[in-house]
Structures are given as structure tokens and as C-alpha cells.
Amino acid sequence: MFDFLEGYDLLGAFWVTIKLTLLSAVGSLIWGTVLAALRVGPVPLMRGFGTAYVNIVRNIPLTVIILFTSLGLNQTLGISLGAHGFSHINFRLAVLGLIVYTSAFVCEAVRSGINTVPVGQAEAARAIGLNFTQVLRLVVLPQAFRSVVGPLTNVLIALTKNTTVAAAIGVAEAAALMKDMVENEAQLLLISAIFAFGFVVLTLPTGLILGWVGKKVAVKR
């Protein structure tokens, strides 16, 4: 029944999906947090930059961003991010595109988390003489992150699903393999079921585990 799977690297494709997800997740968590800090900071120009970035990036389709990294950055401007060979370059470009896009959503999630921290926390921190970066780093962000585990999990799950867009620039991840398989093999329903199952396996535990973590670390108020 599963004979047709021979010759296809199913696990390898999903492994690429996982690598894309993890690298982009780390990158967008860092960049998204920096953006959130810019957006709540005291310098108007930085606030403006953060707001503009989020509003622009959120409204462009991810597909346009990913395709642009390949056609625009790589093929037109010759940026290869220090990698050699088609598949390495496109993998890194896909990660870059995913980070650029996802960080806008991480920024909004972290900012909503900052809003859930009671005003008194920041006031108390200022009262003992902490400056803005200290207030954010020592008092507000640690509490904010605890309350945004849920929303960030949603961003992570959306990111996992969004990695399929990398198929548009030829990264050999799950969706690219599926496209290949449905064009060459007859068992459409079975193939689709396998890939659907793969994504359910990737997203379901993420949601359940991080959901549990979120409840565990939430600040009881």
C-alpha cells in the first residue's frame, strides 16, 4: 500500500520544514521583541519605525516576501547570505523571509503582553529609579512574556504552516515534496492524508505542550 513512498525522502522533507520553523522562530522572536521595544520606547523616530515596519510587513503576502528574497535579493542583487549552492542559498533566503514576516506578528503579540502588565508594576519600577531599558528588561518584559506564551504559540503554529510557502522558491520541504508526489503518483488521497497527518503531528503537540507551559508560567493575578 505504501510502495509508492519509495524513492521519496518524506522524513527529510519534514526535517527541512522543522529546521525552517525552528530557525525562523528564534530569529523572529529576537527581532520581534526588539521591534516591540522600539514601539513602546521614548524615542518618537524609533516608535515610528516600528509602527511603519509592522503595518507594511503585515499587509504584504508572505509569498511576495519569500519570492522577492529569491528573485529580487538573490537573482537581481546577488545577495547569497554567505551560502553556496542553490538549495543552501534558497534555504537561508526562506528563513530570512519568514523572519521578516513573522517578527511583525511577534512584535504585536509581545506588545499586547506588555499591555497586560499592571500599570503599578512599571510605576513601582520607575519609583525605585530604574530607567526605561531597566523597566522593560527587569520588570515588564519578564511578566509580559509569561502572559504571551499563548499568543506566541499561535504565531509559532502559524509559522510552522507558513514554512510551506518556501516551496515557492524551491526549498525541498514538505509542500514541495507533496507537489512532486501528487504529480507523479496516483494515490492522491493517501498522499494528501500523509502530509496532512504530518502537519497535524507537528502542530498539535506544539499547541498542547506550550498551552500547558503557558498555564504553568502565567502570572496569577
Add this chain to the structure above:
Amino acid sequence: MSSVLYDAQGPRAKRRNILLTVVFFALLLALLWWVYQGLNDKGQLEWAKWKPFFSGSEAWTTYILPGLKNTLIAAALSMVIALPLGAVFGIARLSDHVWVRVPAAIVVEFFRAIPVLILMIFGVALYSQYTSVSSDDRPLYAVVTGLVLYNASVLAEIVRAGILALPKGQTEAAQAIGLRKTQTMTSVLLPQAVTAMLPAIVSQLVVIVKDTALGGAVLTFPDLLSSANTMSSYYGANTIASFTVVAVIFIVLNFSLTSFAGWLEGRLRRGKKSTGAVVGAEAVEDIAGTAHTGAAGTTGAAGTADGTAKTSGTPGASGTSGTDKAAL
């Protein structure tokens, strides 16, 4: 300058802020200069590459507008088909009967866990193997199928959230005057829920418009994005110019939709006649990401609700959340 995160600025803080502004501005300038140099070196800033978009209407009438039309057709079709489907599943999930509630929940959670692209690829193969849809129409059919399957399940959650966001008194009052369950749903809950959901539905339209681009990139659907590809080969490798124009169109389109959703949300919250129940844009993002059983879906919604009262709440509660937001 009223934020709880930092003090009112004295002379020293003001000086430091000016310094930071200057440094940040210089960094931005350096970045812009670097981009400009890169583009200039590769000749992407030559007028010939940008000319098609500014002089003459050929680029617009032959490539951009037909592409935009296809994008909008696919998005509109998906919304129109997904909305009633979503409503059916959303209401089914609230049913008192386990044999209705559980299968509906499984279907909704299943399709929410799967990437749209996988559903679209499935659609293409499905239409080519099992139907007689012509190969010209297949991409549109596949794009709409993928978008409907995914968005119907997201809309189902929005409908459910909309109905749950209504004050309990509405159901109780309907029961008190002797309405049946169906009557309560159709004449009391649904009409109010639809109003409450409007902002979330408009936000979901943004997601749909963005996802149609997948069809252009992977399935040869002649949408706005694929028109950028065609143009850059036709007008002599003006990739940067074509992508910029297409991206700007997407941004303008989606930003106006987002702003409209925000305006609707504010209007509904402030409205005196409404119950104040609103399912806003944030709910959409939560729902779009969550991919598991009902409990997680509702905690996602409640997560925003308890902190900032964005998902649901009385006008009073959302009023206070508004001030919180202004403060921080």
C-alpha cells in the same frame, strides 16, 4: 509623552533622546544608502525599468489590473463560499448534541491544522484527476477550494466566538419568552453575533487576499503576484520595480481593509444600541494560529480577553482597556 514605562523627560533625558534619534536616523540613512547603492549597481533604478508603471497604461491594463481582478475574484469567491459553511460548522460546534458537536469540532480543527498550500496542491490534483474542469480553470478552482476549506474552519471559530461573546442575558431572555433553541439562534443570537463578528470577518478577508498569492507563486494562478513575474520578464528584468508596485498595491488594499475593520470595531464598541460584544482582529490571529481542540481555541480568545478585553467585553470594560493601551 505620557507613558508609564518611562518618566517625564527632564533636560538630560531630552538630550539623550535627541542623540538616540540622530543615531537611529543615521543608521536608517546608512541602510537606505546601502540599498540605493545595491540597486544602482545592478541598474535597477534606471528610468527604463520604472517607466512602464508611470507613463502609459499598458503595464496596468495588460498585467496589473487583470492580475488584481483575479486576486479579488478568488478572494471574494472564497469568502462568499466559506462564510455560510463556517456559520454552519460554528453553530454545529455549539450544538447540545454530542454527535453534532464532536464531528464538527474534528473537521474544523483538522482543516485549521493544515497549511493552505497543502490544501491548494490537493485541490489541483483533485480537479485534474477526478473532474473535467479545464486546465485553464483548474488553478482558480484549486485556489478557491484551498482557501474555502481553511477559511471556513477559521470562520467557524469566529462565528462561535461571536455567539459566545454575546451577554448571557440574551439567551436567557429568549428562553424566558418561550423561544425554541432554533428560534433563539436564528432570531436572537445570530443577528447580533453577525454584527459582532463583522470586524473579524473583514480582517479574515485580509488573510484571504494575502493567501491568494500562494496560487500565483505555486499553482500558475494568474493573480497579482504572478503579474509581477510576467512583467519583470517582459520589461527587461525590472524585478525590483515590478515587485515594489505589486507590494504597494497589496499594502494599500490590505491596509484599507484593516483600517476599515478597526473603524467597524470601534464603532460597534461605542454603539449605544449594541450589546458591546465584538470579535476583533486579534481574535482572528489567535484563531488562525491555534490548531487543537475547543479548549485551546477558547483559551486563546480568553487570553486576549482577560488582559485587554479586546475579544469580548462590555463597553465599560473595553473602555478601560482602551485607557490601559493609551497609557502603555
